[in-house]
Amino acid sequence: MSEALREELRSRLAELWGGPVTVEGWRRLSGGASRDTFSLDATAADGITHPMILRCDPPVKPTPEVMAREAAVLAAAGEAGVPVPRLVDHGTVLGRAHLLMERVEGETIPRRLLRDERFAAVRPKLARELGRILARVHTIPVASVPDLPEADPLSQLTHLYGQFDDRRPAVELGLRWLADHRPPAVRPACVVHGDFRNGNLMIDGTGVRAVLDWELTHAGDPVEDLGWLCVKAWRFGSPEPVGGFGPREELLAGYAEISGTRPGEDELRWWEVYGTLRWAVLCRMQAERFLSGAEQAVEYAVLGRKVCEQEYDVLLALGAAEPGPVPDVLAGRDDTTAAPPHDQPGADALLRSVQTFLTEETAGDPRLRFLSKVAANAVAIARREALLAPAHADTHTRRLAALGLADDRALAEAIRDGAVLPDDVAVLEAVREGVTDKLAVANPAYAAQVAR
Incomplete structure (x- = not known):
């Protein structure tokens, strides 16, 4: 499929540029669960080489209207003055909607942006710069984007x-808080990037x-973009709230420089909580696939x-939890015992060997390395669940029984219906202990990350 896609793209560029084209340096990039992304170098008849990025819908789920x-x-x-890649072409190749853009270097x-020394000088400036860029995004005329969704x-x-x-239950607490604290609409709907992070x-x-990935663009409240940028998931372990780069004050100051208005702190907080819940639901949607x-x-x-990471972040945002250590049951574990009558090494040791292989010994293209790390994480989760799940199930049943409830569904519905008070x-x-148990299996280190 990749070779056919490359040849179809070469033919399309030859038609677009009116002469023969060669395509070299073709490689698939890592990341991006919803679309396939490729890097390539296209050389026209005049000998000029154009570095490009191709983004395609997966064959099973074409969305040409979104690409358009x-x-x-x-x-x-x-x-509008927003830094974006130059658009070269868009349409359909091999039945797949696509965007072809210039490749911007950077x-x-x-994790590199937040930790590498080469970005040390620019990091403190980024929160304010991102505020200025978002203000320009919000000046894009709504009428210039056809069929812009709004809800x-x-x-x-x-x-x-x-x-x-x-x-x-944690999601129900968040939704209840959002409904009770929603700020009044004070601005007309504008173009919202939808995934600015x-x-x-x-x-x-x-x-x-460049600002990338505009597929979730819609009409809405501009503060949505600022709140989404400040969601804890996009800080990647940094304590700084604006994408891990700096304080909210810098973001809002940069926004006000261009827009002339400064959103209030209560508005921004509401959209941060909303964004945290939104990411929880989007993770669940992806898992449904x-x-x-x-x-x-x-x-x-x-x-x-x-999903449990975002549930924990919701509790943090609502003041119902505090960052703190959660022990990792795998730390220092080297047990090779097998359950009789099976031979050694045991199941956990076998899984540990696979996890080590995926983490340390895989090579190849960047996407393979990325997927290997994801797979190693999946193995670690499975190991922790095998060790902790029985005790967690028993403890959780008893804590819910103390509330007179049978399971999480009953607790969630009681929160939604008002049968229990959300501040009880x-x-x-x-709710907090149930989420913490899930984190102990999925990602115990996450609970200790500081949130400002």
Whole structure:
């Protein structure tokens, strides 16, 4: 499929440029669960080589209308002074909607941006710069983007969450808080990027080179973008709230420089909590692709186990939890014992060997390395669950029974219906301890990350 896609793209560029084209340096990039992304170098008849990025819908889920909208918003964003890649082409290749853009040099991997010495000088400036860029995003004329979706954000989020059979007490607490504290609408709807965060920004030593991934663009409240940028998941372990780069004050100051208005702290907090819940639901949606059997990629499977991280962040945001250590049951574990009558090494030792192989010994292209790390994480989760699940199940049943409830669904529905008070100490303790148990299996280190 990749070779056929490459040849079809070469033919399309030859037609577009009116002469023969060679395509070299073709490679698939890591990351991006919803689309396939390739890097390539296209050389025209005049000998000029154009570095490019190709983004395609997966064959099983084409969305040409979304690609067309993204192409329109890229063009409009460039006119508004937003740094974006130059659009070369868009349409359909081999039945797959695509965007072809110039390749902008820089870094997108958050952990490098937040830790590498080469970005040390620019990091303190980024929070304010991102505020200025978002202000420019919000000046894009709504009429310049065809078929721009618009919906009530809280109603939409509640609807998406309601599509799944599982009911989550922490999510219900968050939705209840959002409904009770929603700020009044004080601004007309504008173009909202929808996924403006660390990871979708191309950055070099001078600052932001390009804003990427406009597929979730919609009409809405501009503060949604600022709140999403401050969601704890996009800080990648940094204590700084604005994508891990700096304080909210810098973000808001940069925004006010261009827009002339400064959103209030209560507004920003509401959208941060909303964004945290939104990411929880989006992780659950991605996991559904695996659970339904539609796509068996390890990325989608592991995303299902990240939902508890966002549940914990909701509790942090509402003051119902505090950062603290959660022991990792795998730390220092080297048991090789097998359950009789089976031979040694035992099941946990075998899984540990696979985890080590995936973490340390895989090589190849960047996407393979990325998927190997995801798979190693899946193995670690499975090992922790095998060791902890029986005790967790027993403890959780007893803590819910103390509230007169049978399971998490009953607790979630009691929170939603008002049968229990959302600030009841016993209720909050049960929710917090249940989420902490899930973190102890999925990602024990996450609970200790500081949130400002």
